[in-house]
Amino acid sequence: MEGRLLEAARSGDLQALHDAVGEDDSILQKLHSCGCVETPLHRASMFGQAEFVREYMRLSSISAHQLSQLNRDGYSPLHLASANGHLEIVEFILEFVKQNFAVVEVCMKKDRDGRTALHSAVVSGKIEVIDVLFVNYPDAAKEVTFHQETVLHLAVKHHQHEALMFLIDQKLGSSAEGLLNLGDWEGNTILHLATANRQFQAVDYLVRQSSLNVNAENSNGLRALDMLFVNAFNSNDAHIEExxxxxGGSRSQMTTTDVQTRLEHQPSDTSSRSTSQEEDDRDAEHKWFTELRSGIIVMASVFATMTFQVALTPPGGMWQDWGPNAATSNSSAIPTHKPGETILYDMDRKNFRSLMWLNTQTFFSSIATILLVLQAFKAQSAAWIMGIYCAYFTVLIIVAEYLEIVRLVTDKNLFNHGGVLPYLVIWIVILSVALGSFFKKSLRLFRTTPHLN
Known part of the structure; x- marks a missing residue:
């Protein structure tokens, strides 16, 4: 049902929406009350299906709190509509929240990067959406992201020159004076960013603002003019410098070498030269991390179920009848076996105990993997790394268990066949390389993504 609704939201199929509600009149409310991370409202807002959004909100009796719910990518419906420039949806949502006295809650809702819907519109350069959001809640322009970026920082960083001029000339008014010289968490003002990114048009526009401090220094003691001397000379550099x-701008007292050294020690993902492509790469790695965690939990669950099943139906099966002595006329005879007893246990107790020991190890290792990876959902990198090692150890035990079962059932040792051992060694090497790759990528992800540490 949920999948059909999501597809209907994407295409704007109102009939499918009505059919779903007809089958279960509480289905829409259930989607929000159960904490569903991706609702049809998110999907319709992303793809600009305004009529679907109107009808969905009418049928679902959605609350303002549910309307500000974030999806798995960390965006609310208003974020998605604003970023994609769907003005009609933005206006309808704003009208709804005004009637429910929830403008602040919805308009100030931040995504995973600390951006409001206004920030999202600025990043995409959607002027009409910026205008509507600003009119309905102008205080959103004073908000900063988790990296202490203002709406002006985002406009410059994402090369939205028209949005930059629109905000300063028509919207911010007297508050623009403070934002022009406000630094992000690296202390970079918008002039630092525009200069570092060689945005000549933006630099030319900014220096004409009377309240701009052209000699403001960032946290590394660098001025905007210093940002030109980081990389190779660019054709725009002479114009920007002039x-x-x-x-009235000037360089700091640092040499060119000092400037380069200062900037090289800035974290790459927070420097003034970071781009939207770098953010996309970080998002892709985070998605990989989340999917891999889910995959390991599924794998470990299968292993635990499989080993539990082995205990119920061991290799070789179980005796279905009483031992031969039970059929004799002597009622006091002791049967050699009973129904439900393991056949292999009667035949070779020592080896069967070894097999069951391996099976038990696999079961508890699988459970440990699940617990550790679940703990990693609380962003504890140590638990995540231990979970990978437990999964690796579990796979090795299962291989050993399989070889032991083959030996017990067929009475043949696979290692006596010359072709088996080389393949086994190659398989272990491949598994080890994969483990090392996962470990390195996970470690890099923990280091570059602050909220995972």
Whole structure:
């Protein structure tokens, strides 16, 4: 049902929506009350299906709190509609929250990067959406992201020159003075960013703002003009240098080498030269991490179920009848076996106990893997790394268990066949390489993603 609704939201199929509600009139409310991370409202807002959004909100009796719910990618319906420039949906949502006195809750809802819907519209350069959001809740322009970026930082960082001018000239008014010289968490003002990214048009526009401090220094003691001397000379550099100099700008007392050294020690994902492509790469790695965690939990669950089943139906099966002595006329005879007893246990107790020991180890290792990886959902990197090792150890035990079962059932040792051992060694090497790759990538992800540490 949920899958059909999501597809209907994507295509704007109102009939499918009505059919779903007809089958279960509480289905829409259930989707939100159960904490579903991806609702049809998110999907319709992303793809601009305005009529579907209107009808969905009418049928679902959605609350303002549910309307601000984030999906698995960390965006609310208003974020998605704003980022994609779906003005009609943005206006309808804003009208709804005004009637429910929830403008602040919805408009100030932040995504996983600490961005509001206004921030999302600025990043995408959607001027009409910026205008509507600003009119309905102008205080959103004062909010900063988790990296202390203002709406002006985001406009410059994502090369949205038109949005930058629109905000400063028509929307911010007197509050623009403070935002022009406000630094992000690296202390970079918008002039630092525009200069570092060689945005000549933005630099030329900014230096004409009377309240701009052209000589503001970031947390590394660098001025905007210093940002030109980081990389190789660019054709725009001379124009930018002249523009800033004419506006009264000057370099700091550092040498070019000092400037390069200072900037090289800035974290790559938070430097003034970071791009949207770098953010996309980080998002892709985070998605990989989440999917891999889910995959390991499924794998460990299968292992635990499989080993439990082995205990119920061991290799070789169980005796279905009483031993031959039970059929004799002597009622006091002791049967050699009973129904339900393991056949292999009667035949070779020592080897059967070895097999059951391996099976028990697999079961508890699988359970440990599940617990550790679940603990990793609380962003504890040590638990995650131990979970990978437990999964690796579990796979090795299962291989050993399989070889032991073959030996017990067929009375043949696979290692006596010359072709088996080389393949086994190759398989172990491949598994070890995969483990090392997962470990390195996970470790890098923990280091570059602050909220996972």
């Amino acid at each position: 523009t800033i100099t004419l506006a």
